[in-house]
Amino acid sequence: MIISIAxxxxxxxxxxxAVNLVLSISNDNSYDCQFLDCDVEEPNAAIFLKPNISQARPVSILEPRINFTKCTFCGKCAKACAFNAIAVLKNDIKIFMELCHGCGGCSIACPENAISEVSRDVGVIESGNVGKIEFIQGKLNIGEAITPPIIIREMKKRIKKSGTEESKIKHITIIDAPPGTSCPVVESVKNSDFTILVTEPTPFGLNDLILAVEVLKKLNIPMGVVINRGGKNDNIISDYCQNEKIPILMRIPMDKDIAVAYSKGIPMIQINPKYSDKFKELYYKIENQLQISGEI
Amino acid sequence: MxxxxxxxxxxxxxxxxxxxxxxxxxxxxxxxxxxxxxxxxxxxxxxxxxxxxxxxGMSKAFINQEKCTRCGACEKVCRFDAIINTGTNFYVNQLSCEGCRVCMNICPVGAIGLEDDSNGEWYISETKxxxxxxxxxxxxxxxxxxxxxxxxxxxxxxxxxxxxxxxxxxxxxxxxxxxxxxxxxxxxxxxxxxxxxxxxxxxxxxxxxxxxxxxxxxxxxxxxxxxxxxxxxxxxxxxxxxxxxxxxxxxxxxxxxxxxxxxxxxxxxxxxxxxxxxxxxxxxxxxxx
Incomplete structure (x- = not known):
């Protein structure tokens, strides 16, 4: 089962x-847990999980190289490029690498076979473990703009498929998604069995929750809400959720001890073990939601 | 300024x-x-x-099912895993398509076109x-x-x-x-x-x-x-x-x-x-x- 957090x-x-959920459920030996930090621009889960990283593999895209001895400056590559990344001058070609999506269209379009493709690293995928949790995080290289979805796509190829009927062990993949509602978010939550939307009871929290709900509706992913730093204003979120028939799965009150622990990179279940049961409950609620709707 | x-x-x-x-x-x-x-x-x-x-922002590919001969050329060239092969049909996953047009250019029967997508709005406003x-x-x-x-x-x-x-x-x-x-x-x-x-x-x-x-x-x-x-x-x-x-x-x-x-x-x-x-x-x- 894949649960993403957005x-x-x-x-x-x-x-x-994401961190406290995976730590809480991984205690149970019938679950085999995987954790993917898909916020490749600003990955933070490792600060809390302190994984042993045993492998680092670069992620690269292919970008064009022009062989000028073959090039006739016909301009077909520039015409084929949907991203305006190639400009053909009288006797030179300019390639704007930051616009290149690595689609290979220019190389196919070149009648002289003058365009080869070389790989350029855009980020790295690091993997290892946190106890028996498999840990995977992506990191975008500084200055890269359009490549986060490529790294996320690569990471998600490592998701374990659910066990066979006979096997007693259940695979659970927890995905920590980036903020926002655009392509890196879509790439992260796509194909999840369930998405947890974390919000706070402020007009900003509500406004952006509504946008995230629209994304998940478009992707057809079942969802539930966690209200974080809650208190007297929770109804701003709960009224909306009630209208939209979105379940509120958990409420975490505003708590200075949790905030201080967070600032030091300490998961809240370590300072307040009663939360471990609450996160397990969160997981069971998700399982129930999916059973009711017949998704699993 | x-x-x-x-x-x-x-x-x-x-x-x-x-x-x-x-x-x-x-x-x-x-x-x-x-x-x-x-x-x-x-x-x-x-x-x-x-x-x-x-x-x-970006136009995205779509496949005209009447023209498509199911040759699979588009699936082979797409680097964004955006062409979905159901076994009987090919179609474009709009969420994965980056609009590079490579599939459109490679299709031997011209079955792939581009759909203009409205990607949002922007506003000029006045505040106090x-x-x-x-x-x-x-x-x-x-x-x-x-x-x-x-x-x-x-x-x-x-x-x-x-x-x-x-x-x-x-x-x-x-x-x-x-x-x-x-x-x-x-x-x-x-x-x-x-x-x-x-x-x-x-x-x-x-x-x-x-x-x-x-x-x-x-x-x-x-x-x-x-x-x-x-x-x-x-x-x-x-x-x-x-x-x-x-x-x-x-x-x-x-x-x-x-x-x-x-x-x-x-x-x-x-x-x-x-x-x-x-x-x-x-x-x-x-x-x-």
């Missing part, structure tokens, strides 16, 4: 929920 | 709170919200939309604090960087027409394409961070990005009193990298209340945090002279 608004507690 | 962007790397550190207050404090300016996929500044500045424009340019990216769309560029360009046009002194830009979280689009060529990037391990980690990455694009940066520590040790670590990092720390905002319930009421905090109350934002703005003005 939010719309940044800083609402995605990583907190 | 000076363009200032407020960014953070990590989300939720207080970018919009600070931007909205700068909107109150700065005289003769244009406001721009470049967090186009989760925009919040409008909730504080309450713009009245004057003009509305469609944003056309002055003009504002903002946008809404279509749900689950890409190309937020392109929409950010449009918002910035429009804000610049208005600023030039009005002879404005400042453009104040609310930036997105992260370090990827919308951030780079928000950042390149500005006069000052203000990085809002918080004294948490995550905040520090993310600040270091955004500083690197700003350096890469030669953008001058200064730092604001928000909620500095949540962890004084980490705040000191931010100071030290900033000093070692010759980055000025412009101010320290204390944790304050009044910030949350002001957001709930939709009033920029410097207008909402006159407590310690408001006073600090006022002096930060004075230092920004001073540093841009």
């Amino acid at each position: 939010s719309g608004k940044g800083g609402t507690g995605k990583t907190t929920i | 000076k363009e200032i962007v407020i960014i953070s790397g990590k989300g939720g550190t207080g970018k919009t709170t600070i931007t909205a207050s700068f909107g109150v404090l700065a005289k003769n300016k244009v406001m721009a919200d470049c967090d186009v996929d989760a925009a919040d500044l409008h909730l504080m500045l309450h713009p009245e939309i004057k003009e509305r424009f469609e944003f056309k 604090y002055g003009p504002m340019v903002h946008a809404k990216l279509g749900i689950a769309e890409e190309n937020s960087g392109k929409l950010v560029s449009i918002v910035r360009q429009q804000a610049k046009n208005i600023a030039e027409e009005n002879g404005a002194d400042y453009i104040i830009v609310d930036g997105p979280p992260g370090i990827g394409c919308p951030v780079i689009s928000s950042l390149t060529g500005v006069d000052l990037a203000l990085i809002v961070t918080e004294p948490t391990f995550s905040g520090i980690h993310d600040m270091k990455r955004i500083v690197e990005v700003a350096n890469r694009f030669s953008v001058p940066v200064k730092v604001i520590i928000n909620k500095y009193n949540i962890n004084l040790e980490n705040s000191a670590a931010i100071e030290k990092f900033s000093e070692m990298n010759q980055i000025q720390v412009l101010g320290h905002m204390p944790f304050s319930e009044s910030v949350i209340e002001s957001i709930t009421k939709g009033i920029p905090v410097v207008e909402f109350c006159n407590d310690e945090v408001s006073k600090e934002i006022i002096s930060i703005w004075d230092r920004v003005v001073e540093s841009l002279k």
